[in-house]
Amino acid sequence: MNKLSLRGACRAVFPASAIGAAILSLAAPALAQTAAPAPGSTLREVTVTGNPLGATDLVTPAASYSGQELLLRQATTIGETLVNTPGVSSTYFGPNASRPVIRGLDGDRIRILGNGGANLDVSGLSYDHAVTADPISIERIEVLRGAGALMYGGSAVGGVVNVIDNRIPREPLFDAKGGVSGKADVGLATANRERGGGLLLETGTDKYALHVDVFDRRTSDVRVPLGLSCTQSGVTVVRNSICNSAASTNGGALGGSVFFDHGYLGASVSTYRNNYGTVAEDEADIRMRTDRFALEGEVRNLGGWLQSIKGQFSHSDYRHTEFDAGAPQTTFKNRGDELRLEARHKTVNTGLGALDGVLGLQLDTSRFSADGAEAFAPYSRTRQAALFAYEELGMSWGKLTFGARVEDVQVDSQGNPTVPRFAPASRDFRPLSYALGALVDPDKAGLKNWGGWQATSNLSWTQRAPKDYELFADGPHGATGVYEVGNPAFGKEKSVNVDAGLKWKSGANTFAVSAFVNDFRNYLSLESTGNTRDAGGNG
Incomplete structure (x- = not known):
């Protein structure tokens, strides 16, 4: 397959006095060159x-x-986007749907976040379900592997991907005089005839900041160097392209923050739309939409034992409908809320070193439903409450880290009014997770000839509560080509995880190597039983 991709992005910063000239004059980029970058503009x-x-x-x-x-x-x-990161691959299900695979783990063992908060969709349910985030709208992506993911739940045993878009600014973007900054992104590709673009604008002063972004991406069927058959509307043709691989994605957001002497308060609203072919079937496509509201704030320099308190709340409303030859077949919905509080305590001087850390509370609830021909899981509600702690102890040779999390998870099957095989049921779980880590800096330890080197190691014990579909699924799933049956008697999935690493940095030069072992007990996965059933569950 021959492919040519052209992608470019530019960012400009304008002082408030130059805004009018920037709009009216093609010489505006010169203003960006002469204007000093505002503090916090990136x-x-x-x-x-x-x-x-x-x-x-x-x-x-x-x-x-x-x-x-x-x-x-x-x-x-x-x-x-992340596929060439060390230890990361993807669940590639055609060009329109793929989740990261971190250290061989995927699905709901990988937590995808938006600015540190929940990013609610059903991409972990099936490989043909896309993640509700488009790289064109993202400022930064962070990938966390190993025990550090403990803060985000036992379900993050494989790792965390945090998508950061600055839709709620946490620091002032400009000084008291104010200004405007912007970024434009344009992408073109020949293999799939991609035409994409995004625009981001931010303005404000040292007292407030406003953010707006929009994006749109359209692709056609991916061209390949051999002929492939494609049957649509009862007509079969052979073309040099992957049938049903086109997509249309768009979205946008509006956000802002106000800043005070010791913190900030901000909010954002965003929307995302994605209509795409699933490639596994020539006439099957998914039409997806999600709307999200987020509220975030932090109070710093409290002066007591608690130094700062940070809070995040988000509400997400997700749905997608699967179509076959233009006719709707199954509609999936997932609606949920998350509240997250983190409190940082003051430094405690121990006999070994300085102890810093945070204590946290996380509450979330979600309601899932599936209606139609492939409703293979019942209506369900999942509620979770968790307490967690993360501590760092500075040592003369480096530091030690400690983490712990205790959760209370309730998973309820609420049946389905049109599918009698789904019966109401409920399960409760109390997962516990712990982690211990160490960083050794040879310079601090007094070792000579080891400048720039650091060694790290992590040990964690994690427990994960089964998901609703792992407990209560009972229906045909077209994407996997099987009839899926859950087990309401499943217990907690448990794992012991060890990793060790060595890294070196000197100026712009870096080197890193790491190794890991994950040992699971009661690992939950799809397994073939050798039995067959029809779409109605009759075998």
Whole structure:
């Protein structure tokens, strides 16, 4: 397959006095060159995922992509954008749907976040379901592997992907005089005739910030160097393209924050639409939409034992309908809320070193439903409450990290009024997870000739509650080509995870190597029984 891709992005910053001239004059880019960059006009290059203390030296393996590096990696899906990250592949289900696979784990063992909060969809339910985020609208992507993902739940045992878009600014983007900054992204490709673009604008002063972004991407069937058959509307043709691989994606957001002496408060609303072919079937396509509201704030410098408190709330409303030859077949819905609170305590001087850390509370609830020919799981409600802690102990030779999380998870099957085989049922789980990590800096330990080197290691014990479909599924699933049957008697999935790494940095030169072992007990997966059933469940 011959492929030519052209992608470009540019960002400009204008002082408030130059805004009118920027609109009226083609010489506006010169203003961006002469205007000094405003403080905070770009996101700080500090990994934030699983790093609540803002440390520059991380114990857990992490990767971060932004700016030109993200631009050069950018693909049509999150999975393909990250596919060349060490330890990361994708669940590639054609050019329109793929989730990241981290260290061999996928599905609901990988948590995909939006600005550190829940990103609710049903992409973990089936490989043909797309993630509700498009790389064209993203400022930065962070990938966290190993025990550091503990803060986000036992379901994040494989890792965390945090999509950061700055729709709720956390720091002032300009000084008191104010200004406007913007970014335009244009992408063209020949293999799938991609035509995509995005526009982002931000304005404000040191007291407030406003953000708006829009994006649109359209692709045709992917061209390939051999003839493939395609049957649509009862007519079969042979073409040099992958049948039913076209897509149309668009969305946008509006957000803003107000800043005060010791913190900020912000909110955003966003929408995402994605209509795409599933490639497994010549006339099957998915029409998806999700709307999300987020509220976030932080109070710093409290002066007592608690130094700061940060809160996040989000509400997501997701649905997609699967069509066959233009006729609707099955509609999936997922609606949920998440509340997350993090409190950082003051530094405690121990006999071993300085102890810093955060305590947290996470509450979330979601309601799932599927109606139609492939409703293979019942209506369900999942509620979760969790307490977690993360601590770092500074040592003369580096640091130690400790983490713990306790959860209460309730999964309810609410049946389905049109499918009698789905019966009401309920299960409760109390997963516990712990983690211990260490970073050794040879320079601090007094070892000579090891400048720039660091060694890390992590050990964690995790427990994961089964998902609703793992417990209560009972129906045909076209994407997997099987009749899926859950088991309401499933217990918690348990794992012991160990990783060790060695890294070196000198100026712009870096080197890193790591190894890991995951040992699971009661691992939950799809297994063939050798039995057959029809679409009605009769065998």
